[in-house]
Amino acid sequence: MSLSEFQLIERFFAGLGAARADVRLGHGDDAALVDCGGATLALAVDTLIEGVHFPADAPAASIGHKLLAVNLSDMAAMGAEPAWALLALTLPAVDETRLAAIREGLDALASRHGLALIGGDTTRGESLVASLFVAGHAGEDALRRDGARPGDWVWVSGAPGEAAAGLALWQASVRDGPGVAQLLRRLHWPEPRVALGRGLRGVASAAVDVSDGVVADAGHLAHRSGVALTIRAADLPLSPALTACAGERAMEYALAGGDDYELLFTAPEAASEAVRRAADAAGVTVHPVGGVAAGRAEVTVIDADGAPMKVARGGYRHFDGGGGGR
Ligand SMILES: [Mg+2]
Incomplete structure (x- = not known):
C-alpha cells in the first residue's frame, strides 16, 4: 500500500x-x-x-x-x-x-x-x-490552521480556480482568447497574499493557503482545527475569465483546482468588518463562502438549495493514496 x-x-x-x-x-x-x-x-x-x-x-x-x-x-x-x-x-x-x-x-x-x-x-x-x-x-498572534471554532465564517480571497484552468489552457496550447491571458498569468505569476495574511493577524481564527484546491485545503484546516466546514458553492466567486474559458467546468475548477495561492481563512462573524478592512488595505477581494460547526473534521460542499454536492476528491497528490500539501 x-x-x-x-x-x-x-x-x-x-x-x-x-x-x-x-x-x-x-x-x-x-x-x-x-x-x-x-x-x-x-x-x-x-x-x-x-x-x-x-x-x-x-x-x-x-x-x-x-x-x-x-x-x-x-x-x-x-x-x-x-x-x-x-x-x-x-x-x-x-x-x-x-x-x-x-x-x-x-x-x-x-x-x-x-x-x-x-x-x-x-x-x-x-x-x-x-x-x-x-x-x-x-508574532505571538501568527495565523495557524488549528484555530477555527464553531460559528466562525469561512472566507476565501481572490477568485480560486483560475490557475488550474490556466494550466489546462497552457497544456492545450491555448494562448489567445477571452480571459486566457488572465488565467495564464494566474498560472505562471501567482501573487502571494502576504499583505492580507499580515492584516488578518488578530482578526482571523485560522488560515491556510490554497495550493491544493479550496476543498482540499479547507480539509486541512478542518482536520487541524477539529471542526466541520461547510462551503457554499454558490458563494464562491467565479471570475468572468474563468467562466469564459471553462464554461460548465468553472465551478469544478473553483472547488478543486490547485495552484491559486489565495488564502482560505476563518473568522468569528463579529470580525467580518475587520476582515473586509484588512482585505481593502491589502487591495485584495474576499468573500464569505461557508461556515464552521462542531462535528467530524471534514468539508461538506452544498449547492444553492443547501443540498450536499459530490465533489471529485480535490487536491494535487504527490504520492498515491491521499492529499497533497504544499
Ligand atoms: Mg501552504
Missing part, C-alpha cells in the same frame, strides 16, 4: 530529533514557528520540479517568480512577514539565458517583499529542481 504525503511525513519525519522548548509549532501547518531571541520566526521550504510543478515550457522568469511566490504564500498563511531565503538549485545544464530570466523573476518578487536571498547550493541533475527555504517574522 502506498502512503500519502501526510502519512509519509507522519511515519518517517514527525518528532524527529530533539524536543526543543523554542519550537512553538512543528510540522503540519503552512510553516513552522520558532522562538528566537524574543521574536517568533516562521520557517518554510518548498520545491518546484520541472514538468511536475511548472510546465517545462513555462516562461523562465515565471519559474523564479513562482518558486518564491509559493513560499511567500506559506508565509502569508501564517501572517508572517518574509525576510530571508536560501535557494537550492539542481540544473541539468548551465543555460545562462534561462538562468538570467529565472533570477530576474525571483529578484523582482523578492524586492517587492523586502526579502533577501542570502545563500544556497547549486548542483547538477537530471532536470530543473528548485527548493527555496524562507524565513520571516511572525
Whole structure:
C-alpha cells in the first residue's frame, strides 16, 4: 500500500530529533514557528520540479517568480512577514539565458517583499529542481490552521480556480482568447497574499493557503482545527475569465483546482468588518463562502438549495493514496 504525503511525513519525519522548548509549532501547518531571541520566526521550504510543478515550457522568469511566490504564500498563511531565503538549485545544464530570466523573476518578487536571498547550493541533475527555504517574522498572534471554532465564517480571497484552468489552457496550447491571458498569468505569476495574511493577524481564527484546491485545503484546516466546514458553492466567486474559458467546468475548477495561492481563512462573524478592512488595505477581494460547526473534521460542499454536492476528491497528490500539501 502506498502512503500519502501526510502519512509519509507522519511515519518517517514527525518528532524527529530533539524536543526543543523554542519550537512553538512543528510540522503540519503552512510553516513552522520558532522562538528566537524574543521574536517568533516562521520557517518554510518548498520545491518546484520541472514538468511536475511548472510546465517545462513555462516562461523562465515565471519559474523564479513562482518558486518564491509559493513560499511567500506559506508565509502569508501564517501572517508572517518574509525576510530571508536560501535557494537550492539542481540544473541539468548551465543555460545562462534561462538562468538570467529565472533570477530576474525571483529578484523582482523578492524586492517587492523586502526579502533577501542570502545563500544556497547549486548542483547538477537530471532536470530543473528548485527548493527555496524562507524565513520571516511572525508574532505571538501568527495565523495557524488549528484555530477555527464553531460559528466562525469561512472566507476565501481572490477568485480560486483560475490557475488550474490556466494550466489546462497552457497544456492545450491555448494562448489567445477571452480571459486566457488572465488565467495564464494566474498560472505562471501567482501573487502571494502576504499583505492580507499580515492584516488578518488578530482578526482571523485560522488560515491556510490554497495550493491544493479550496476543498482540499479547507480539509486541512478542518482536520487541524477539529471542526466541520461547510462551503457554499454558490458563494464562491467565479471570475468572468474563468467562466469564459471553462464554461460548465468553472465551478469544478473553483472547488478543486490547485495552484491559486489565495488564502482560505476563518473568522468569528463579529470580525467580518475587520476582515473586509484588512482585505481593502491589502487591495485584495474576499468573500464569505461557508461556515464552521462542531462535528467530524471534514468539508461538506452544498449547492444553492443547501443540498450536499459530490465533489471529485480535490487536491494535487504527490504520492498515491491521499492529499497533497504544499
Ligand atoms: Mg501552504
